[in-house]
Amino acid sequence: MGFAKKVSKGLLTAALGFSLMGGGTYAYFSDTEVTNNTFAAGTLDLAVNPETIVNIADLKPGDEVSREFTITNSGTLDISKILLHTNYQVEDAKLNGAANADDFGKHIKVTILYNQANATVQVAETTLHELQSQTPDLTAIDNFVGGGTVPDGLAPGETDKIIVLFEFVDNGGDQNEFQGDALQVEWKFNAEQAEGTVK
Numbered sequence: 001m002g003f004a005k006k007v008s009k010g011l012l013t014a015a016l017g018f019s020l021m022g023g024g025t026y027a028y029f030s031d032t033e034v035t036n037n038t039f040a041a042g043t044l045d046l047a048v049n050p051e052t053i054v055n056i057a058d059l060k061p062g063d064e065v066s067r068e069f070t071i072t073n074s075g076t077l078d079i080s081k082i083l084l085h086t087n088y089q090v091e092d093a094k095l096n097g098a099a100n101a102d103d104f105g106k107h108i109k110v111t112i113l114y115n116q117a118n119a120t121v122q123v124a125e126t127t128l129h130e131l132q133s134q135t136p137d138l139t140a141i142d143n144f145v146g147g148g149t150v151p152d153g154l155a156p157g158e159t160d161k162i163i164v165l166f167e168f169v170d171n172g173g174d175q176n177e178f179q180g181d182a183l184q185v186e187w188k189f190n191a192e193q194a195e196g197t198v199k
Helices: 003-026
Strands: 046-049 064-073 079-091 108-116 119-127 159-168 182-193
Touching (some): 046 182
Antiparallel strands (some): 064 159, 108 119, 108 159
16 A cells, blocks of 8 residues: 555544544534514503583683583503693684783683592692693592502593682683683593503
């Protein structure tokens, strides 16, 4: 056997040995399982009924108006807060050609009551003018009279009632400048989800 044949036979044996060693090093049993996972986001959906709460004409100082509406959690997630944002515009009739010296909204007292199944509590009592700079939580109950847990927030499918009292406050003075005036009030209800939990 020539030198070249011996060397190539030795290399072939070495290569075969390395191949077997390599095969032994990487040989293993395996099994694969597949899981199907779904992450679906819940929905936060607040419904207010009716959408027009107040439409009143011919108010005079001393008049009081009571209206009610419902708030419903039509989504799948708990609502922890419902914040009320108020904006209004005065349509000044400019009686005798003169613009109002005062803001009509300062003369409208607003009382908001939250009526849940077992409690009616006052959420806010202020003027319409002051309510513009506040964002009361309609579902917050600070002074709860009754047993059990304090209701707070709105669970999915739950409906609660809000009662609103408006009063054109008679301040005992001359309020003639407001004759013929109108208020356009916009309320935005901002629902916030409850805190996340471990699932």
